[in-house]
Structure formats: structure tokens, C-alpha cells
Amino acid sequence: MSKTPSTPPGGKGYASSPCMAEETGHYDPQAAASRHAADVARWRKAERSRLRAERLAMTVAERQAAGDALSGHLxxxxxxxxxxxDGQVISFYWPIKGEPDLRPLMADLHAEGAVIALPIVETKAAPLVFRLWTPETRLVRGDWNIPVPPPDAPQLTPGIVLAPLVGWAPGGYRLGYGGGYFDRTLAALSPRPFAIGIGLDSAQLQTIHPLPHDIPLDAILTATGVQFTRGAS
Structure with a gap:
């Protein structure tokens, strides 16, 4: 598990109390917030690299076992x-970069009456679009070369969204790939879907150092079970 630094990300503490700086007129809250966000961004980039390398180092058997266990918990x-x-509109994801593979469950739930969607980046720096997937769908290459339904596939509004996790932290916080697409999507959809993070136990962090744009998920699942549900005591 990654250890959270006792000082702000970047390893540097304050030379003097921010409160004293404010009293002397030399403290700029907006500049301080910008420096903090930049420090967090650098820390997150390093953690993404570390966690992705660990995930890619897993064996095929380990990945399959994690995917099977996660499917059962889901x-x-x-x-x-x-x-x-049955009857639920559920957005899955197409696995990349060693992410847990839930595609067998995706096909099973379709056969059981669920309506399956896949997320698509159709506009840069905008909310995701969700389009219908069935086993007969002929996928095309989308952003990051990820297979996605074609533009003429029906657009859907999911009630449940699965979000792959690079890392995760208590409170339902997600470390993703840094594009901000899931946060934008959860902020834009109304009603908001029930968002479930899918990740590995080894990807747990003490914190992601949340920023104002970070939207907590409703649940987090790993191979050992439910790690977090919103509202649970």
C-alpha cells in the first residue's frame, strides 16, 4: 500500500504558517490552491505509473482470478x-492495460435481460457518451484505440456505471488515467447513475488528495469484495 506523505505532495512543507502569511499580506489563497493542485497532479502521475506497472506485472492466471472474483461480487x-x-441499463468498460476483464459477465448479464452500454469519448474534454452493446455489435476503434460501439448504435443513459480504477482510496475516491472523463460524466448526468469502481486490492491508497472536481463513487469492488458503499455505516 502506498504511504501518504505527512507533508503536501512534492515533499515540501511550509516555511512559515499560512495563517501568518495571510496576516502579513503575503498570502495569496488562489496561488496557494494552484500550487497545491500542481503538487497533487505530479504525485498522481507518479502513482499511476507505479500502479499500472504493478498491474501489468500480474500473470495471466492472476488477472483471470481477479476478474472472476470481481464478477461474482458484482x-x-x-x-x-x-x-x-434484468432490465437494468449497465455501462461496462472494455479492458485495457491489464484492467480486470469483466466481459464474460457482460455477455451473461445481456443474456439475462440487462441492457449493456459501453462508454465512448466522442468529444474531447466532455462527458462520455454511452452506446448500446450486444454480442452481435461490430465494434470500431475509439479513443486510445479502445473498441467501442459504432456511431449509429443507440445512445443510452445508464442507471449503473462501472468505472475501472488505477487506484482507489477510502471514501469512494478513484484514481483514474487523468483525463477527468468519469468525473465530468457523473457531474453531468441527471439522475446520476450508481457508480461502481472496479479495481485491485493492491491498488488501495491512503488518499488521492481529493480536489474539488473529484467526485466520489457510490461503491468500490475488488477481488476480495465490497470495499466501500456510500451511506454504509
């Missing part, structure tokens, strides 16, 4: 929330 979570997946 089934149980869906059952506990709504009695099952």
Missing part, C-alpha cells in the same frame, strides 16, 4: 440493490 451487489440485472 453479481451479488446488483442482486442486493435491485434483485438482479
Amino acid at each position: 453479481r451479488q451487489l446488483l442482486k442486493s440493490r435491485s434483485g438482479g440485472a
Whole structure:
């Protein structure tokens, strides 16, 4: 598990109290916030590299075991929330860079009556678009060369969204790839979907040093089970 530094990301503490600086008229809150955000961005970039390297070092058998376990926990979570997946519009994801592979479950839930969507970056720096996936869908290459449904596939509004995690922290916080797409999407959708983070136990962090744009997820699942659900005591 990554250790959270006792000083701000970047390893530098304050030379004097920010409160004293404010009293002397030399403290600029906006500049301080910008420096903090830049420090957090550098720290997150380093953590992404570390966690992705660890994930890619897993064996094929380890990845398959993690995907199978996560699929089982996701089934149980869906059952506990709504009695099952039948009739639910669920956004999955196409796995890349060693992410847990839930595609077998995606096909199974489709066969059981769920409506499956996949997220697509159709406009840079904008919310994701969700389009219908079925086993017969002929996928095309989208952003990052990820297979996605074609532009003429029906657009959907999911009630449940699965978000792959590079890292995760208590409180439902997600470390993603840095593009901000899931945060923009959760902020834009109304009603907001139930967002479930899918990741590895080894990707847990003490904190991601949340910034104002970071939107907590509603649940986090790993191979050992549910790690977080919003509102749970």
C-alpha cells in the first residue's frame, strides 16, 4: 500500500504558517490552491505509473482470478440493490492495460435481460457518451484505440456505471488515467447513475488528495469484495 506523505505532495512543507502569511499580506489563497493542485497532479502521475506497472506485472492466471472474483461480487451487489440485472441499463468498460476483464459477465448479464452500454469519448474534454452493446455489435476503434460501439448504435443513459480504477482510496475516491472523463460524466448526468469502481486490492491508497472536481463513487469492488458503499455505516 502506498504511504501518504505527512507533508503536501512534492515533499515540501511550509516555511512559515499560512495563517501568518495571510496576516502579513503575503498570502495569496488562489496561488496557494494552484500550487497545491500542481503538487497533487505530479504525485498522481507518479502513482499511476507505479500502479499500472504493478498491474501489468500480474500473470495471466492472476488477472483471470481477479476478474472472476470481481464478477461474482458484482453479481451479488446488483442482486442486493435491485434483485438482479434484468432490465437494468449497465455501462461496462472494455479492458485495457491489464484492467480486470469483466466481459464474460457482460455477455451473461445481456443474456439475462440487462441492457449493456459501453462508454465512448466522442468529444474531447466532455462527458462520455454511452452506446448500446450486444454480442452481435461490430465494434470500431475509439479513443486510445479502445473498441467501442459504432456511431449509429443507440445512445443510452445508464442507471449503473462501472468505472475501472488505477487506484482507489477510502471514501469512494478513484484514481483514474487523468483525463477527468468519469468525473465530468457523473457531474453531468441527471439522475446520476450508481457508480461502481472496479479495481485491485493492491491498488488501495491512503488518499488521492481529493480536489474539488473529484467526485466520489457510490461503491468500490475488488477481488476480495465490497470495499466501500456510500451511506454504509
